[in-house]
Amino acid sequence: MSEISEEPRPSRTATMPAVEAAFEEIAVDEPLVGIIMGSKNDKSKMQPAGAALQEAGIRFEVRVMSAHRDPELVREYCTNARLRGLRVIIAGAGMSAALPGVAAAHTDLPVIGVPILGKSLGGLDALLSVVQMPPGVPVACVAIDGAKNAGLLAARIINC
Numbered sequence: 001m002s003e004i005s006e007e008p009r010p011s012r013t014a015t016m017p018a019v020e021a022a023f024e025e026i027a028v029d030e031p032l033v034g035i036i037m038g039s040k041n042d043k044s045k046m047q048p049a050g051a052a053l054q055e056a057g058i059r060f061e062v063r064v065m066s067a068h069r070d071p072e073l074v075r076e077y078c079t080n081a082r083l084r085g086l087r088v089i090i091a092g093a094g095m096s097a098a099l100p101g102v103a104a105a106h107t108d109l110p111v112i113g114v115p116i117l118g119k120s121l122g123g124l125d126a127l128l129s130v131v132q133m134p135p136g137v138p139v140a141c142v143a144i145d146g147a148k149n150a151g152l153l154a155a156r157i158i159n160c
């Protein structure tokens, strides 16, 4: 039997408190879902997605970026999404709603599209833009103004 040492061994947390704290912070703060939308005017329509995620205890972030007005920003955000720890992207847009499809073109994460009801065509414009993706670039599509289901679906993807 080995001798019992007088000096207690330093614990892991005692030797690297700063590193431990930094990792804890990363684990707490890192969002798992990115909610993006084509206009700040889409915010109220997309809010139920955030509410559903919050209820499920899933961290998320919200960004406004248009596939047509800010194509470079969309490319950069979606290209880096997996590296930043995101697991799902929810993308909402109205009218000629290219955002979900463009997001899916720049990431291999699951993308959930939310067609948003605009001022004409009863939202059919956005619905068809989101749902009619060509083979090889998958986008899941919820109902027109169906942001709540987008949040619930993202939670199911993360929890499965």
Ligand code: RP5
Residues within 6 Å of the ligand: 037, 038, 039, 040, 041, 042, 066, 092, 093, 094, 095, 096, 116, 118
């Ligand atoms: C889309 O065009 C947006 O997602 C929005 O739903 C629609 C109109 O944009 P705003 O003119 O309200 O900024 O890109």
